[in-house]
Amino acid sequence: MEVALLGNPNTGKTSLFNHLTGSYEYVGNWSGVTVEKKVGVLKNKTDKLIDLPGIYTMVPLSRDEGVVTNFFLHDHTDQILNILDASQLKRNLHLTLQILEYGKPITIGLNMMDVAKQRGIHVDVNRLSALLGVPIIPIVARSGKGCNELANSVISQNSFYSERTPVEYGKEIDRAVLKIKKMLKENKALSSRWLALQLLEGNQYVKSYLAEFIQLEEINEIVREVEEELYKSYGQKSVEQYIYLKRSEYIEEILAEATVSSNENKVHLTDKVDRIITNRILGIPIFLLLMYLMFMLTFDWLGFPLSDLLDRFISGPITEGIESLLSLMGVSAFIHDLIIDGIVAGVGGVLVFVPQIFILFFFISLLEDSGYMARVALVMDRIMESVGLNGKAFIPMIIGFGCNVPGVMAARTIETPKERLLTILLTPLMSCSARLPVYALFVGAFFVKNKAAVVLGLYVLGIVLALSLAMLFSKTILKGENTLFVIELPPYRMPQGQTLWRSTWEKGKGFIRKAGTFIFAGSVLIWLLSYLGPGGFNVDMDQSFLAVIGGIFAPLLAPVGFGTWQAGASLLTGFLAKEAIISTMNIIYFVPDEASLQGLLAVQFTPLSAISFMVFILLYIPCLATASTIYKETESKKWTAFSIGYALLLAYIVTLVIYQGGHLLGLV
Amino acid sequence: MIANIVIGIAIFGYAGWAFIRHLKKSKEGECGTCSSKMSCSSCSSEIKATFK
Numbered sequence: 058m059e060v061a062l063l064g065n066p067n068t069g070k071t072s073l074f075n076h077l078t079g080s081y082e083y084v085g086n087w088s089g090v091t092v093e094k095k096v097g098v099l100k101n102k103t104d105k106l107i108d109l110p111g112i113y114t115m116v117p118l119s120r121d122e123g124v125v126t127n128f129f130l131h132d133h134t135d136q137i138l139n140i141l142d143a144s145q146l147k148r149n150l151h152l153t154l155q156i157l158e159y160g161k162p163i164t165i166g167l168n169m170m171d172v173a174k175q176r177g178i179h180v181d182v183n184r185l186s187a188l189l190g191v192p193i194i195p196i197v198a199r200s201g202k203g204c205n206e207l208a209n210s211v212i213s214q215n216s217f218y219s220e221r222t223p224v225e226y227g228k229e230i231d232r233a234v235l236k237i238k239k240m241l242k243e244n245k246a247l248s249s250r251w252l253a254l255q256l257l258e259g260n261q262y263v264k265s266y267l268a269e270f271i272q273l274e275e276i277n278e279i280v281r282e283v284e285e286e287l288y289k290s291y292g293q294k295s296v297e298q299y300i301y302l303k304r305s306e307y308i309e310e311i312l313a314e315a316t317v318s319s320n321e322n323k324v325h326l327t328d329k330v331d332r333i334i335t336n337r338i339l340g341i342p343i344f345l346l347l348m349y350l351m352f353m354l355t356f357d358w359l360g361f362p363l364s365d366l367l368d369r370f371i372s373g374p375i376t377e378g379i380e381s382l383l384s385l386m387g388v389s390a391f392i393h394d395l396i397i398d399g400i401v402a403g404v405g406g407v408l409v410f411v412p413q414i415f416i417l418f419f420f421i422s423l424l425e426d427s428g429y430m431a432r433v434a435l436v437m438d439r440i441m442e443s444v445g446l447n448g449k450a451f452i453p454m455i456i457g458f459g460c461n462v463p464g465v466m467a468a469r470t471i472e473t474p475k476e477r478l479l480t481i482l483l484t485p486l487m488s489c490s491a492r493l494p495v496y497a498l499f500v501g502a503f504f505v506k507n508k509a510a511v512v513l514g515l516y517v518l519g520i521v522l523a524l525s526l527a528m529l530f531s532k533t534i535l536k537g538e539n540t541l542f543v544i545e546l547p548p549y550r551m552p553q554g555q556t557l558w559r560s561t562w563e564k565g566k567g568f569i570r571k572a573g574t575f576i577f578a579g580s581v582l583i584w585l586l587s588y589l590g591p592g593g594f595n596v597d598m599d600q601s602f603l604a605v606i607g608g609i610f611a612p613l614l615a616p617v618g619f620g621t622w623q624a625g626a627s628l629l630t631g632f633l634a635k636e637a638i639i640s641t642m643n644i645i646y647f648v649p650d651e652a653s654l655q656g657l658l659a660v661q662f663t664p665l666s667a668i669s670f671m672v673f674i675l676l677y678i679p680c681l682a683t684a685s686t687i688y689k690e691t692e693s694k695k696w697t698a699f700s701i702g703y704a705l706l707l708a709y710i711v712t713l714v715i716y717q718g719g720h721l722l723g724l725v
Numbered sequence: 726m727i728a729n730i731v732i733g734i735a736i737f738g739y740a741g742w743a744f745i746r747h748l749k750k751s752k753e754g755e756c757g758t759c760s761s762k763m764s765c766s767s768c769s770s771e772i773k774a775t776f777k
């Protein structure tokens with residue numbers, strides 16, 4: 058049996074999906090976390106649960122919403138599990154009514170009963186169930202309360218399906234439904250009532266589907282007739298609006314019977330906090346302050362001491378242990394150097410930053426889970442609007458702080474092609490976690506007293522450049538209409554320990570896995586290229602193939618402050634994965650620990666060229682995985698090449714201005 | 726001598742495999758880098774077709 062999980066955005070579908078299937082999917086409390094369907098197996102090991110993107114209505118506006126409509130048109134589902142936010146029933150039930158019209162058995166999971174209670178809303182679950190004619194199970198998806206009962210209800214097929222369609226739309230609509238029903242008599246796969254109503258609501262996906270069975274002119278004729286009749290009878294110009302009003306009336310009726318609201322005028326804590334956090338003047342300074350605190354924690358207070366400890370452990374006991382094991386086995390100098398100078402230096406050099414990466418991810422998860430991140434999008438909306446985007450585009454960008462790949466994918470939630478493309482092109486400018494070790498290494502060597510401030514500066518530079526380019530692109534190559542931004546702000550919540558840990562682990566585990574796979578492989582390759590040269594084996598590193606390859610780029614990089622073959626070689630490996638930059642440097646400047654590497658860098662770089670190098674790393678190119686995702690999402694080689702080309706040019710121009718400008722100002 | 730050969734083959738073999746796998750997965754883009762790839766049918770051609 059296949060069960061489709063459907064509900065409004067931000068109602069806790071993914072939390073419920075994780076509880077019911079025992080898997081872990083990324084959970085966020087803003088809309089648009091799920092941008093494609095995901096399939097999991099229910100705990101009874103036989104039935105499948107399909108998690109679909111959150112939608113308010115089945116009439117799609119954006120590409121991720123189109124996934125849902127297409128699913129209902131072309132895929133198979135035996136049952137629908139509709140999840141509702143008990144504190145937002147008035148809006149949530151619009152979708153429920155459309156699902157009822159779809160004509161498959163439904164079970165409702167009534168989530169966020171705790172939030173509703175806090176807001177003084179009492180829901181009579183039995184009454185609501187009787188009025189809608191479907192089983193309703195109250196749940197709290199975050200904690201898992203009620204989820205087992207819900208699963209049992211779904212698995213035991215207690216779901217109810219009746220031919221009864223609760224909303225009466227009037228004779229005009231009924232006539233149109235009948236006409237379409239007659240025309241579709243050969244095709245019984247889908248509810249013709251649902252198809253007809255969706256068509257009248259302006260669902261283009263349904264229109265295209267119906268055009269396979271009915272002449273397009275006939276379809277248009279039916280819609281036109283209904284429009285005329287509604288205008289004559291009720292003065293209603295829009296069929297869509299008319300259907301919406303009829304549903305609203307019905308929802309008002311059942312809510313009057315099944316819910317009781319008290320303390321409606323009470324100002325909730327969430328609203329009080331929001332007055333400060335989303336304030337027009339204070340909003341952005343508060344966001345910057347929180348980011349600064351996050352970096353202080355990552356780089357100063359906690360992250361550096363922990364990384365130091367780990368560094369001492371890797372360069373001390375672990376390296377010594379491996380050394381003695383190798384001498385015990387009597388391996389050759391080649392194998393010894395490959396392991397110690399290549400693998401231990403390359404992989405170990407990346408692993409020492411694990412504590413900092415995890416602290417950063419923990420903080421990001423904390424901000425997400427508490428409900429703050431959704432506010433950031435709202436706070437940024439005004440600025441984003443002035444550059445031809447809106448606050449919604451900031452959500453993929455925030456996701457991009459973790460990894461650019463899901464950030465680029467999250468742009469699917471954006472409705473217009475122009476804004477979506479702009480967001481896809483600019484998300485790689487957000488500093489992903491793989492770039493963090495480079496900053497950590499350089500701020501530790503050159504800016505010991507201002508570590509957090511320098512890193513904050515880099516993150517802000519990424520955002521400012523993304524916004525400036527958004528303005529430039531939207532006025533030149535990507536002209537088009539702007540859309541309005543509507544976001545639902547979740548109530549503030551006390552983050553839960555387990556959720557926080559899972560969210561941090563899910564974000565951070567990729568970093569560890571990559572160290573054991575690609576960074577391992579890259580370290581072997583880089584070491585081999587530094588060991589071999591045109592002159593043969595075990596050459597001086599300056600005569601190696603790596604020096605030859607890196608040397609090609611060195612003259613180009615000289616004007617921006619780091620014209621060495623070492624920098625050129627590191628940047629080249631960074632295209633494959635940004636973490637590789639640090640492992641390459643560890644191998645090239647082979648030193649026993651991180652502190653010695655920083656000492657060596659102090660000779661090769663100056664504070665000014667270090668800033669220039671970090672800015673170059675921030676901007677210069679989307680990594681291979683991000684570039685491939687951009688290609689998959691845009692389906693355009695031209696835009697993928699553009700995303701790489703503009704980033705290279707931008708990085709070069711900005712670092713040239715920083716380095717040469719800094720020199721003119723007398724900085725070194 | 727045997728230890729050298731065994732360790733050498735193991736390291737270069739694993740590194741080669743991991744390198745090629747990384748390139749392949751990165752080129753796949755969205756699905757290649759996703760941890761839930763195995764339990765997810767979004768990568769099927771059917772859902773891809775809906776985006777075109």
